[in-house]
Amino acid sequence: MIEQLDKEYVLQTYPRNYVNFKRGVNATLFDENEKDYIDFTSGIGVVSVGHGNESVAKKIYEQVSNITHISNLYAIEPQAKLGEKIAKLSKMDVATFFANSGAEANEGAIKLARKYGETKFDNKRYKVITLEHSFHGRTITTVRATGQEAMHTDNFSPYPDGFSYENEIANIYKSIDNETVAVMIELVQGEGGVQPLDKKEVQDLAKFLKEKDILLIIDEVQTGAYRTGEFLATNLYDIQPDIITMAKGLGGGVPIGAVITTHKDLFTYGDHGSTFGGNYLSTAASLEVLDILERTKDSGELDKTISYFENKIESLFQNNKEIFTSTVGIGLMKGLRVKDADTLASILKESFEQGVLLLRAGKNTLRMLPALTITNDEIDEGFKRLENALSKIAK
Template sequence: MSLFDVYPLFDIMPVKAKDVYVYDENSNEYLDLYGGHAVISVGHSHPTYVNNLTNQLEQLGFYSNSVQNPLQKELAFKLENASGCKDYQLFLCNSGAEANENALKLASFHTGKKRVIAFKNGFHGRTSAAVAATDNQKIIAPINAQQEVDILSLGDLPSVEASLKKGDVCAVIIECIQGVGGLDESTAAFYKGLSKLCKQYGALFITDEVQSGFGRTGDFFAFQKYDLQPDIISMAKGMGNGFPIGGILIHPNIKASYGLLGTTFGGNHLACVACLSVLDILEEEKLQQNVKEVSNYFVEKAKSLPKVKSIKGRGLMLGLEFDFPVAELRKQLIYKHKIFTGSAKNPNVLRILPPLTIKKEHIDQFLNALKSELS
């Protein structure tokens, strides 16, 4: 049997990893500045993470959501304290796409409406409603196109209000920093205006923190820079440091009922322990502070790079924009300099999404390699 060939692959086969490094079958060491799509938050194979998951697996790896699971309650308690999202409710699932799917579904249940507003260059996943709210026609199948979605320009409040005035919008979904799109971010006035318009017209305000959450921007969630209170917050990626887990935080104004949402694997024992481990490590190692310090260092040093058009993003969710496509540059970095980086929908953006444990010396290694290629 062959694999269904949908991924263009680099000719590299990782066999182990430790903190910010990945090693291939020939023991070559690669600096990981991409974290497997921003998934690796507390470093590869962190000993606390490995030990906690191992111990849980020896006790109970999985049982269904039809029985008591105190780990879910412990996670909800710790997540509330870590994030500062007081009195929100937690629903656990398995991925970012599933988190956004449940967020949109819940918004539709709550409002009794069905249309969605999303934004150009946004990415929310590859499932039914989530992919319809994603600005990439290549991945929207005809069956997904039945969803009613307005995709508007980022920053265009008049267009948002014109769409909301029709009275059938259940939700506005937005990444406060666009990930796949290329690290674009609008203004505080826009995000605050968006929240206000949602309240005015009875639509739920959903912030997609799948990539930007769990400390990656220096704040626990990216929206917190703007002092917002979303109705629903979606999260995944760095939440489990590689173990599949996602979830949504739900404002207390939204009421639960039996059967409203559901999942087989979501919130299982191993997933909860993975996320609890991440939260403990974030706090114990003061990784949000590390994010801010290393980010400031990166941005200051990157200003001296030749051919850089702009430095985008926040924290360790960063992009270097050039005036040329970066595909060949990425190949040189990975094959010649042994450094993983990421791409974006914007072909001129090099994405930097390392583990949050990264140090300044790792940034120096990357910038020196980049300088040698750009000169």
């Protein structure tokens, strides 16, 4: 039934597995037949505090029972408190614009950078340099900012100009000219293969850009909200960017995006806006999510979970070197390089049949983004099912 309805009434932009999930408990999902699945995807890094989280559900119910939305023409208490919370957890002097998604957040970051380039220099600066294999969104502008040639099809051209790509940080320096306004990078390339950047190279780049008054934009749509073990991967890399973007795990499943910047007075009235961005529902939910994650981090539970998960993935790699070539990633943003794309496709298909949900990244990376609250029992069961899947593929 659901497959028929989906194919008839929903635009087919995703190749779907037609399973009808009805409920979830932390990192476990149940379909309409009560078959359970261990979820190592968390909705592509979104359900950061797990499915069916009672305290988040309670907070959402309390909020929508009073006010869901009023618009940004009025002050919104949970929005202001969330801005304060983000500044505190980031350990930076920042202010935040709230949007509804990662793509919107990156659009806002690019607009902010372009206003900086227009108002801070005698000559107009508008060019943004990103890295090959990056992913920054699916709007026309963020597709162009994405450094994957496969994303730049003629179907959606012409694209906005002002974007260029380098294959590594060392080559960014030579691409900078007197029209360059910003460099935009992910500290761990998610869609590009769960590939962390080198910490020293990032720190050297940040220092150089600061000296040249060129903005550093860090896309933390996937790495933010404790995904790498710290509130921001920026904290892990010990840098001070000009602009940071967040989304995904920030709302625990409620859509929200954030443009966080040290340039607190650059945007003025009318420069940017969003009807839904930062409304009562999304910011109330996000405050509760961050409270949970902050407690989980401060108690040491998050670090223990990361260590336990890392040991499991390393053991899986060591026992299956005929399938995997290496492990990659940081925190609970992990991946396994697979020997070829066909084998990866087989793993994803068989794992689903065995009841464990996994993701693809790039051409040959098996990606895992579990809920940050996943239990050891759920981790054990998920890897057991993945081992079963691998054993069937090897036959």
